[in-house]
């Protein structure tokens with residue numbers, strides 16, 4: 204099984220040219236959710252109007268949903284791997300793609316955990332709405348709260364910067380290089396991607 | 407084109423964060439309104455900064471269940487972590503110098519429910535909305551001698567507060583104060599009926615008026631000493647009184663008290679059993695965020711609880727990051743040298 208991003212191959216050693224439909228669905232669903240989270244996060248820290256409470260009440264459950272989806276997605280990723288990057292992609296870009304993708308995975312998992320841990324350390328109830336309250340994952344501790352809070356806030360900006368870079372790279376592949384990397388993740392069905400063949404079970 | 411997409415995204419982010427709108431009233435600006443962070447403030451609450459912790463119970467008599475399905479109103483005894491406090495940003499203020507006193511409670515129920523509330527000794531809030539409160543903080547911190555006059559002209563609702571501050575008797579004990587929740591919340595009963603409610607804590611102790619000058623003579627921490635000695639002898643009690651709005655009563659404006667003839671329900675008794683210094687007491691690291699509410703109580707159109715939640719979180723972020731400046735006492739009595 205392949206575990207390093209950008210390396211061709213899957214569990215069944217089929218060379219695909221696209222991510223699986225599950226991977227694509229998760230990617231775009233989570234892209235929307237994560238971007239929303241970043242905007243909700245900075246938005247809620249910038250207002251004292253009743254919007255504050257509304258934003259907070261979305262931030263927590265959506266953040267935890269992202270944690271669940273990210274773990275699921277990591278499982279799918281380890282199981283199905285990725286399609287190969289174009290052979291002519293320069294090594295630095297290849298390395299950049301691999302590292303940034305792992306960093307994105309890490310942040311998708313770490314950010315919600317930090318949020319959860321930060322509220323735990325503050326002794327603050329972690330209400331997700333609909334009567335669901337998560338248990339604390341840490342004992343109350345003001346020093347830890349301060350550390351986790353600054354990590355959550357600062358990594359949020361790292362996350363956003365990385366997403367902008369990732370967005371720029373995606374568009375670069377789509378519009379400049381036109382090398383099929385964007386098509387590999389594009390939110391369209393396999394049939395509409397020229398040159399793509401769906402591997403059959405026989406392969 | 408790529409640069410454009412990235413640039414627009416970054417700009418939208420900056421706008422949402424408020425970086426492009428320096429006039430937006432953010433939690434940070436609101437909290438900065440309490441004045442510069444001088445060294446003695448580090449590690450302390452940015453308002454109601456001086457306080458002392460207590461523990462006790464809330465004995466619910468069951469009557470509150472007529473208004474809310476929250477477990478805390480079902481007959482029973484529930485643990486409370488609370489805090490007596492003074493409405494000042496200065497943690498070293500002398501007790502006799504602060505007009506407004508506060509009581510904060512955090513009640514836990516066996517169903518996992520939690521209710522946090524901060525109440526004040528004034529029966530109403532000085533201003534109508536959070537923006538006006540910020541303007542008040544700015545005016546009172548301003549060097550311009552006309553600032554307060556201009557504020558009062560623009561915010562006539564402050565008048566009753568001025569009258570209260572002049573005429574309401576001072577007392578010599580936290581135990582003799584009535585504490586008012588001031589903000590309106592929605593109470594939902596078992597049948598799904600929702601009503602707007604405010605609450606007060608009515609003291610069992612008889613208030614004994616005392617002049618601030620007499621109080622000042624008894625030392626800078628007279629209230630903390632008094633309550634510690636009092637509770638060491640016997641618990642102090644308050645009745646939790648719920649007041650129900652009539653249709654049309656102002657629920658969104660805590661500067662307007664509701665008429666005294668409104669339906670009230672006495673829901674139980676707060677019993678304060680033990681006092682502990684704040685420096686290592688159980689209230690120290692609690693954010694008495696008034697939006698931490700049990701199922702059956704929720705926020706109303708009163709804009710204050712949301713503003714308080716945002717500002718208290720900011721204050722909490724600051725003080726928890728500065729905790730090293732406010733050393734814990736490790737159980738030694740306050741003031742003892744290590």
Ligand code: HEM
Pocket residue numbers: 208209226230233234235237238280285300304305307308311366369370371372373374384385386387388389
């Ligand atoms: C919140 C935003 C986003 C996150 C967290 C995110 C995350 C990721 C991750 C982790 C991968 C690697 C996939 C894997 O190996 O399983 C990936 C791939 C990809 N993403 Fe995103 N993404 C986001 C937004 C976007 C956007 C807006 C675009 C549009 C240009 C985009 C285009 C792509 C493309 C084309 C790939 C495939 C790269 C390849 O073939 O290796 N992503 N994304």
Ligand code: HEM
Pocket residue numbers: 237240241242243244245248262263264265266267269310311314315316317318319322329352355356359360362719720723
């Ligand atoms: C992908 C997941 C998440 C992202 C991208 C995210 C992003 C953000 C951002 C951008 C902020 C504002 C930071 C600032 O302006 O200082 C923030 C604050 C916050 N987040 Fe998250 N968050 C995530 C998950 C969570 C989760 C799961 C929770 C809790 C269960 C949570 C709780 C909070 C809290 C309480 C704050 C306010 C912290 C403070 O007091 O300053 N977050 N988040």
Ligand code: HEM
Pocket residue numbers: 436437450451452453454457489491508509510524525526531535536539586587588589660692693694710713714717718721722725
């Ligand atoms: C927008 C308006 C308000 C602002 C900006 C504000 C600000 C603050 C801040 C920053 C703290 C310190 C919080 C902490 O560090 O944990 C605090 C505490 C407190 N406030 Fe307010 N406040 C507002 C309205 C009110 C109202 C309407 C009441 C009346 C019931 C009130 C009563 C209290 C009490 C009793 C405390 C002490 C809480 C404790 O013991 O921790 N505040 N306020």
